[in-house]
Amino acid sequence: MTLLHLAIIAPFLFAILVPFLYKYFRKIHTGWFVLILPIVLFSYFVQFIDEMMDGNTIIQTAEWIPSLGINFTAYIDGLGLLFALLITGIGSLVVLYSIFYLAKEKEQLHHFYVYLLMFMGAMLGVVLSDNVIVLYTFWEFTSLSSFLLIGFWYTREKSRYGAQKSMMITIFGGLLMLGGFILLYLLTNTFSIREMISQVPAIMDDKLFVPALILILFGAFTKSAQFPFYIWLPDAMEAPTPVSAYLHSATMVKAGIYLVARFSPVFAGTAEWFWIVSAFGLFTMFWGSFNAVKQTDLKGILAFSTVSQLGMIMSMLGVGSAALVLDSVSDTYYSVAIVAAIFHLINHATFKGSLFMVVGIIDHETGTRDIRKLGGLMSFMPISFTISIIGAFSMAGLPPFNGFLSKEMFFTSMVRITELNILNLETLGLLFPIIAWIASIFTFIYSMIIVFKTFTGKFQPEKLKTKPHEAPIGMLISPIILASLVIIFFFFPSLLEYTIIEPAIASIIPGMLGGDEKFHVHIQPWHGFNTELWMTIGVVLIGLLAFLMLSKWSGIYRFTPKKLTLNKGYDAAIRGLDKSSSTFTRFYMTGFIRDYLAYIFIFMIVIVGTSLVVKNGFSFNLRNTAPVGIYEAVLAAVMVIGTITVLFAKSRLTSIIALGSVGYSLSLFFVLFRAPDLALTQLCVETVSVALFLLCFYYLPELKKREKKLPFKLTNLIISLGVGAIVTLIGLAANSQRVSETISSYFIENSYELAGGKNMVNVILVDFRGFDTLFEITVLCIAALGIYGMIRLQAKKEGEE
Amino acid sequence: MEILMCIVAGILFTAATYLMLSKSILRIIIGTGLLSHGAHLLILTMGGLKKGAAPLLGEHAKSYVDPLPQALILTAIVISFGVTSFFLVLAYRSYQELGTDDMDQLRGNDQYE
Numbered sequence: 001m002t003l004l005h006l007a008i009i010a011p012f013l014f015a016i017l018v019p020f021l022y023k024y025f026r027k028i029h030t031g032w033f034v035l036i037l038p039i040v041l042f043s044y045f046v047q048f049i050d051e052m053m054d055g056n057t058i059i060q061t062a063e064w065i066p067s068l069g070i071n072f073t074a075y076i077d078g079l080g081l082l083f084a085l086l087i088t089g090i091g092s093l094v095v096l097y098s099i100f101y102l103a104k105e106k107e108q109l110h111h112f113y114v115y116l117l118m119f120m121g122a123m124l125g126v127v128l129s130d131n132v133i134v135l136y137t138f139w140e141f142t143s144l145s146s147f148l149l150i151g152f153w154y155t156r157e158k159s160r161y162g163a164q165k166s167m168m169i170t171i172f173g174g175l176l177m178l179g180g181f182i183l184l185y186l187l188t189n190t191f192s193i194r195e196m197i198s199q200v201p202a203i204m205d206d207k208l209f210v211p212a213l214i215l216i217l218f219g220a221f222t223k224s225a226q227f228p229f230y231i232w233l234p235d236a237m238e239a240p241t242p243v244s245a246y247l248h249s250a251t252m253v254k255a256g257i258y259l260v261a262r263f264s265p266v267f268a269g270t271a272e273w274f275w276i277v278s279a280f281g282l283f284t285m286f287w288g289s290f291n292a293v294k295q296t297d298l299k300g301i302l303a304f305s306t307v308s309q310l311g312m313i314m315s316m317l318g319v320g321s322a323a324l325v326l327d328s329v330s331d332t333y334y335s336v337a338i339v340a341a342i343f344h345l346i347n348h349a350t351f352k353g354s355l356f357m358v359v360g361i362i363d364h365e366t367g368t369r370d371i372r373k374l375g376g377l378m379s380f381m382p383i384s385f386t387i388s389i390i391g392a393f394s395m396a397g398l399p400p401f402n403g404f405l406s407k408e409m410f411f412t413s414m415v416r417i418t419e420l421n422i423l424n425l426e427t428l429g430l431l432f433p434i435i436a437w438i439a440s441i442f443t444f445i446y447s448m449i450i451v452f453k454t455f456t457g458k459f460q461p462e463k464l465k466t467k468p469h470e471a472p473i474g475m476l477i478s479p480i481i482l483a484s485l486v487i488i489f490f491f492f493p494s495l496l497e498y499t500i501i502e503p504a505i506a507s508i509i510p511g512m513l514g515g516d517e518k519f520h521v522h523i524q525p526w527h528g529f530n531t532e533l534w535m536t537i538g539v540v541l542i543g544l545l546a547f548l549m550l551s552k553w554s555g556i557y558r559f560t561p562k563k564l565t566l567n568k569g570y571d572a573a574i575r576g577l578d579k580s581s582s583t584f585t586r587f588y589m590t591g592f593i594r595d596y597l598a599y600i601f602i603f604m605i606v607i608v609g610t611s612l613v614v615k616n617g618f619s620f621n622l623r624n625t626a627p628v629g630i631y632e633a634v635l636a637a638v639m640v641i642g643t644i645t646v647l648f649a650k651s652r653l654t655s656i657i658a659l660g661s662v663g664y665s666l667s668l669f670f671v672l673f674r675a676p677d678l679a680l681t682q683l684c685v686e687t688v689s690v691a692l693f694l695l696c697f698y699y700l701p702e703l704k705k706r707e708k709k710l711p712f713k714l715t716n717l718i719i720s721l722g723v724g725a726i727v728t729l730i731g732l733a734a735n736s737q738r739v740s741e742t743i744s745s746y747f748i749e750n751s752y753e754l755a756g757g758k759n760m761v762n763v764i765l766v767d768f769r770g771f772d773t774l775f776e777i778t779v780l781c782i783a784a785l786g787i788y789g790m791i792r793l794q795a796k797k798e799g800e801e
Numbered sequence: 802m803e804i805l806m807c808i809v810a811g812i813l814f815t816a817a818t819y820l821m822l823s824k825s826i827l828r829i830i831i832g833t834g835l836l837s838h839g840a841h842l843l844i845l846t847m848g849g850l851k852k853g854a855a856p857l858l859g860e861h862a863k864s865y866v867d868p869l870p871q872a873l874i875l876t877a878i879v880i881s882f883g884v885t886s887f888f889l890v891l892a893y894r895s896y897q898e899l900g901t902d903d904m905d906q907l908r909g910n911d912q913y914e
Contacts, residue, residue: 591908626802674855716822724815731807758858760868783883
């Protein structure tokens with residue numbers, strides 16, 4: 001346990017304190033106490049930047065389950081550090097924002113901050129773990145805490161729906177991911193990611209390699225809201241806005257991106273990885289941006305834009321993996337996509353965080369997030385307007401904001417991929433820049449919608465619950481900081497180049513460079529009039545035109561029938577599962593004891609019969625059998641006749657007497673087979689039993705249908721014949737295949753020497769195997785007490801004394 | 802001899818199963834009675850039906866029949882007697898309280914639907 005481990009679990013430890021702080025310091029907003037922690041953690045993680053710049057990594061191991069090779073190994077490299085800084089940095093800003101967003105009188109702050117801290121710790125654990133099982137543990141913690149945060153206002157129906165949906169989808173992916181981890185463990189015999197990476201050349205051709213790849217991608221795609229698993233993200237917008245800003249734009253949804261980046265050294269370089277990651281990413285980017293345009297809720301637009309931007313980052317990671325396929329290209333011509341992915345990851349966290357916070361402010365100050373009700377807020381909320389212009393223009397990819405830089409690099413990587421002529425790219429490759437370009441146009445349109453439908457146009461005071469005014473300064477601090485970062489990163493991208501981005505790339509595509517070489521990361525706003533710039537100019541022109549004529553063409557969204565959307569599909573699937581399992585249960589759980597008995601008997605017939613056939617149990621051998629005597633044959637006939645009489649008896653009295661006759665013939669059999677004690681006991685017991693049956697018969701009323709002949713049922717007959725046949729076959733098979741001698745010679749020899757009795761059966765009962773007898777006595781006592789209880793103790797019916 | 806006994810036990814099991822699948826609770830109990838008879842017969846048969854003296858050392862015989870299955874059956878007879886009598890009284894009480902001995906009417910899961 002080192003300081004690093006402590007840093008990872010510090011949020012969990014602090015979460016324990018939160019309820020006490022809430023209870024004993026009611027005057028102070030609990031968020032102020034919480035705020036200390038992420039700031040401390042952020043400054044702690046900043047110290048590692050120097051180490052990372054020198055190309056070092058830090059590994060600290062604490063034993064957890066060493067016998068299974070599962071240890072809490074904290075591992076910091078460039079990628080982990082980047083995420084740790086994002087988590088703690090944005091975390092601090094979000095906590096600060098939430099202090100002003102959540103009122104301390106109305107909200108259950110202790111719940112909120114406990115969940116939020118749990119989430120923060122879990123996220124740190126995900127990005128700083130080297131052991132996949134530990135990673136998975138923290139991964140599910142993020143799903144769980146996200147579930148709790150989405151359902152924070154649990155009295156609202158929609159919150160609960162959104163929480164449940166996100167839980168179902170992310171846990172589904174998480175479990176598949178665990179399957180992928182286990183497959184990797186089977187391949188490499190280690191849970192450590194670093195050791196897996198070192199074994200990659202050996203395992204690449206194994207038949208489990210591709211299934212592991214696909215399963216792990218399931219985890220990444222569900223968490224990062226890729227098509228078709230993005231559907232939980234728009235519904236997660238029911239969470240309080242600080243949560244949306246933190247979890248659903250900056251951190252949690254990037255856990256999937258992290259996973260893809262982290263496992264790139266293992267899987268990248270295969271065609272499957274390249275195609276799945278980049279194709280799903282690119283399509284998600286297009287689909288998210290296309291759907292964002294039709295939303296009317298500001299948070300809905302932002303949710304779809306997050307989906308789209310995550311798709312963009314994902315596709316860049318996929319395209320960047322092409323660099324690893326090509327061994328011949330010595331320069332880092334294609335790895336620019338990875339640089340762009342990391343850079344855009346940071347940019348997205350800044351501008352999307354600020355946009356969410358602004359939307360929260362608008363919601364807070366006007367009482368609605370519906371763009372049809374909003375408009376003309378520019379003069380009321382000038383600061384929010386400025387921030388949202390910065391955020392939205394950066395998202396659209398305009399200068400002078402950081403989104404412009406990463407979008408240019410995105411176009412660069414998409415254009416370059418068409419030049420490759422491997423992996424079928426010579427034909428399909430052209431689709432990459434075209435889809436990317438169309439998606440960027442839609443991105444531009446919805447970015448404009450966010451700003452201009454909210455802040456310009458006609459002011460509609462009659463539709464607003466409150467009179468709008470600028471938010472308190474405390475609420476504005478965090479978005480202002482984020483918006484300033486948006487601009488700073490544009491003018492000074494060198495702040496990030498070799499401090500954060502280069503070490504992160506070194507951990508995503510290791511082994512590309514030898515020795516002390518470094519990746520060449522140079523981000524510049526201006527690189528001449530090339531294809532990328534013309535593409536951006538085209539995006540702006542067409543996007544502007546489309547935005548101005550939005551009402552003319554927005555009708556195309558009505559073409560897609562509502563029933564065919566993925567949400568309907570999800571709902572129908574959940575309902576269908578519910579319904580079909582209930583129908584199935586109702587089908588076989590009939591409540592009739594006869595049906596259950598029939599299931600039991602049928603299973604017995606099928607299982608025993610099959611194993612008799614499979615194991616060849618029918619090898620009969622008649623050598624051991626004794627000869628049939630005349631007495632036995634006659635008695636057997638009597639017994640069979642008695643049994644058949646029971647079956648066909650028209651009255652119950654006949655069947656009871658026939659049952660008695662079977663019992664008495666059994667005792668006669670005991671006589672014939674030299675079992676005097678058994679014969680005696682059987683006689684007594686049968687007499688008492690028949691008496692009991694008759695007693696019962698006397699008290700059970702005369703029911704006219706009871707006196708009728710037993711209704712004949714063919715299925716019952718078949719089942720019972722099957723059971724009888726199986727029992728006979730088992731008896732015969734067991735009888736002809738004796739494997740060992742009986743142990744009875746011991747009893748015969750020793751019952752007088754050791755126990756001093758000549759009746760061997762009685763000696764066995766009370767001496768050799770006395771415990772059986774003790775508990776058989778207990779059984780009789782319990783039966784007697786039970787019978788006494790049933791007769792004497794009668795629960796009073798309602799209304800009786 | 803063993804073959805004959807196995808067949809007789811099989812017939813007992815067939816009849817028992819058929820009775821247990823019927824509606825009336827009394828028939829079900831009769832079925833369990835037949836079932837235990839069949840089981841006891843089967844245990845005895847499995848012990849081997851070779852001729853020999855009864856398992857009493859006073860007989861001074863050369864060979865005795867196997868005493869162990871007899872001890873097991875004796876235990877089984879007593880236990881099945883205890884269970885059968887409990888079962889019978891249960892049937893009697895349930896008839897008193899519920900007014901029926903038809904298993905089709907004694908379904909418990911209506912309230913959960």
